Amino acid sequence: MDEPGNTHGVTGPFRPVPALPKSVVGLWAPVSVGTALWFGALVVLLVTGADSTWTWTALAGGVLGCVGFGIIAWQTAASRRGSRGAQRDL
Template sequence: MPAPTRPSPPPLKVDTVRVVLAGTALWAIALVVLLFLGDRVDPVWTWTCVAGVVLPGLGLLIMRWQGQR
């Protein structure tokens, strides 16, 4: 395998907590919309939104526990 011709760029510094919170907020908005729609939507979509709100919370707790926050 040939050697790269130029060095790799440095990694970007990203605030992962902000990214996770933004995604969680989008899932929460989708959950509210689905709750307003009621029985007109398949319950799988509602539970998907619930998972999209709960699992990032667990992820944030794990990140805090590991000291990455």
């Protein structure tokens, strides 16, 4: 017994899942904003002469954001190549 609205040729209660919109899947914008905020905090901390723990924390956040850019680029390239383990639609 098929549900109304099933895609033609698909039987049973399961339908193909539609692709998520780019605004939901896109990773460049949040990583860019987060990295910029960490580096902005680092500049503020360096100017104010704050405690070194907070300065190192802000630096680590900015560096990890840069690592995130590398991972996003790596996954995007793997997806375009058609690699089996790559995330799709990045």
